[in-house]
Amino acid sequence: MSPLRELYQEVILDHSKRPRNLRGMPEANRSAIGHNPLCGDRATVYLHVEGDVVRDVSFEGSGCSISTASASMMTDALKGKTVAEAKALFETFHELVTADPSKAATAPAALGKLAVFAGVHEFPMRVKCASLAWHTMKAALDGGDRASTE
Amino acid sequence: MSGTAGTKAAFDVEAIRREFPVLRETVHGKPLVYLDSAASAQKPQAVIDAERQVYERAYSNVHRGVHHLSMLATDAYEQARGKVQRFLGAAESREIVLLRGTTEAVNLVAQSYGRKHVAAGDEVLITGLEHHSNIVPWQLLCEEKGAALKVAPIDDAGEVDMAAFERLLSPRTRIVSVAHVSNALGTVNPVGRMTELGHAAGAVVMIDGAQAAPHLAVDVGAIGCDFYAFSGHKVYGPSGVGALYGRTALLDAMPPWQGGGDMIASVTFERSTWNELPYKFEAGTPNIAGGIALGAAIDWVEKTGLGAIAAHEHDLLEYGTGLLRGVSGLRIVGTAREKAGVLSFVLEGIHPHDAGTILDYEGIAVRTGHHCAQPVMDRYGIPATTRASLACFNTREELDALVRGIGKVQEMFR
Numbered sequence: 001m002s003p004l005r006e007l008y009q010e011v012i013l014d015h016s017k018r019p020r021n022l023r024g025m026p027e028a029n030r031s032a033i034g035h036n037p038l039c040g041d042r043a044t045v046y047l048h049v050e051g052d053v054v055r056d057v058s059f060e061g062s063g064c065s066i067s068t069a070s071a072s073m074m075t076d077a078l079k080g081k082t083v084a085e086a087k088a089l090f091e092t093f094h095e096l097v098t099a100d101p102s103k104a105a106t107a108p109a110a111l112g113k114l115a116v117f118a119g120v121h122e123f124p125m126r127v128k129c130a131s132l133a134w135h136t137m138k139a140a141l142d143g144g145d146r147a148s149t150e
Numbered sequence: 151m152s153g154t155a156g157t158k159a160a161f162d163v164e165a166i167r168r169e170f171p172v173l174r175e176t177v178h179g180k181p182l183v184y185l186d187s188a189a190s191a192q193k194p195q196a197v198i199d200a201e202r203q204v205y206e207r208a209y210s211n212v213h214r215g216v217h218h219l220s221m222l223a224t225d226a227y228e229q230a231r232g233k234v235q236r237f238l239g240a241a242e243s244r245e246i247v248l249l250r251g252t253t254e255a256v257n258l259v260a261q262s263y264g265r266k267h268v269a270a271g272d273e274v275l276i277t278g279l280e281h282h283s284n285i286v287p288w289q290l291l292c293e294e295k296g297a298a299l300k301v302a303p304i305d306d307a308g309e310v311d312m313a314a315f316e317r318l319l320s321p322r323t324r325i326v327s328v329a330h331v332s333n334a335l336g337t338v339n340p341v342g343r344m345t346e347l348g349h350a351a352g353a354v355v356m357i358d359g360a361q362a363a364p365h366l367a368v369d370v371g372a373i374g375c376d377f378y379a380f381s382g383h384k385v386y387g388p389s390g391v392g393a394l395y396g397r398t399a400l401l402d403a404m405p406p407w408q409g410g411g412d413m414i415a416s417v418t419f420e421r422s423t424w425n426e427l428p429y430k431f432e433a434g435t436p437n438i439a440g441g442i443a444l445g446a447a448i449d450w451v452e453k454t455g456l457g458a459i460a461a462h463e464h465d466l467l468e469y470g471t472g473l474l475r476g477v478s479g480l481r482i483v484g485t486a487r488e489k490a491g492v493l494s495f496v497l498e499g500i501h502p503h504d505a506g507t508i509l510d511y512e513g514i515a516v517r518t519g520h521h522c523a524q525p526v527m528d529r530y531g532i533p534a535t536t537r538a539s540l541a542c543f544n545t546r547e548e549l550d551a552l553v554r555g556i557g558k559v560q561e562m563f564r
Binding site for chain 1: 499500501502503504507508511518519520524527533534562563
């Protein structure tokens with residue numbers, strides 16, 4: 001598969017065209033606004049955390065296909081996870097998209113479908129697109145209200 | 151270089167392309183198609199050689215030593231200033247301040263002229279198509295002084311609403327600062343008329359020429375403006391060097407901006423006095439080799455012929471506009487009657503960054519994003535555009551390649 005096809009896999013294109021959980025969330029008790037000053041992309045991530053568990057996640061915003069698909073798939077992946085698991089997944093995902101391709105091992109099983117973002121590491125200019133929603137989610141869980149990819 | 155037909159016949163784009171070493175590069179196995187000169191132009195061999203030769207044969211600090219190399223470097227640097235002076239049509243070389251670029255020039259005028267002459271309740275007028283570098287320095291000034299920043303809006307085509315521009319001028323307007331050419335849309339502003347109107351209101355007028363200097367002949371005398379700035383890197387010269395033209399009487403009355411070496415006449419711990427123009431505004435060791443190479447870039451542009459370059463680029467702009475109009479799902483952003491060098495567009499349902507990545511895979515370099523002009527994007531209700539920008543070395547075949555590349559982008563997202 002060409003690196004371009006590796007980046008724009010069907011599942012990514014599907015989530016970019018039909019993003020899941022693209023909505024506001026009045027009952028959210030955690031949220032943050034993320035901003036990529038390089039391209040102007042913005043994302044707001046909402047979480048409803050009950051006890052230690054992420055009951056619901058959603059996002060609003062506009063961006064390229066990579067950032068939209070990443071936000072969409074992140075929201076799917078986080079529902080039902082504990083806060084600690086969500087933060088751990090952030091680290092694993094971040095490693096996946098920034099990994100040195102020459103050392104690329106197989107993606108950790110914890111990532112599940114998110115492994116499709118492995119193609120991003122061939123495109124260093126797009127890493128921030130893939131990680132914007134994740135940074136924003138982490139800022140929301142850490143109690144910040146703003147996240148920036150810079 | 152008189153008639154358009156004559157200049158067109160004399161313009162040998164293949165010969166020009168051979169002067170740009172980077173055009174021999176391939177990207178992802180495809181020949182490089184460089185359509186990002188509005189961000190920064192590529193350099194001809196003459197400019198690369200000029201900069202290298204400074205370091206190989208004639209480098210030293212300028213305006214300081216009595217030794218041979220210092221004299222060679224100083225002479226070459228001052229010759230470059232003379233070339234900038236002629237390039238802009240300025241009357242005297244002391245009206246040319248050599249700086250890092252347009253951004254620094256706008257900041258200089260805002261901080262030196264602006265802080266002295268703008269007070270609470272005063273106004274600064276810009277337009278809706280400005281680059282961030284012609285917005286933020288004025289915001290900083292206005293915030294400090296309690297002055298108001300006024301913005302003349304643009305219409306759907308990307309032209310400044312001249313009636314609104316005129317209405318927004320008032321006896322409180324101290325400074326008008328406008329782009330000669332919009333970097334995001336390509337619009338050529340009627341800067342002569344804007345200068346007249348600004349002067350009639352009693353304001354000084356600054357023109358941001360960063361996007362104009364590579365594409366059209368600039369004559370500050372004919373425009374009548376008080377300040378004019380441009381950047382070397384957009385006129386085939388090095389980055390990190392550019393120039394500010396200012397009328398002598400204004401520059402003379404302005405306080406220094408940055409303090410340091412070279413800008414002083416004498417220094418004691420009690421008091422310092424300032425050097426004569428333009429050195430009063432040139433604190434510290436400048437970009438010496440860059441300045442000399444900027445002179446070489448101006449020589450190169452003049453040898454090639456700005457008129458011939460403009461005619462060639464105009465042909466490409468018309469050809470490219472026609473091609474893009476034929477692409478379904480594509481909308482050109484910026485359709486002013488007077489345009490130079492820029493084809494900005496959006497593709498239905500496709501974010502410009504995705505377009506940029508896929509075009510890059512075809513070897514095509516375009517800029518995607520807000521082009522440091524977020525208010526322009528807001529005006530059109532879009533986050534970003536894809537921008538193909540033109541230079542003397544581009545060809546119709548490269549625009550054909552762009553359209554084929556756009557086809558591949560659309561195929562990916564079908």
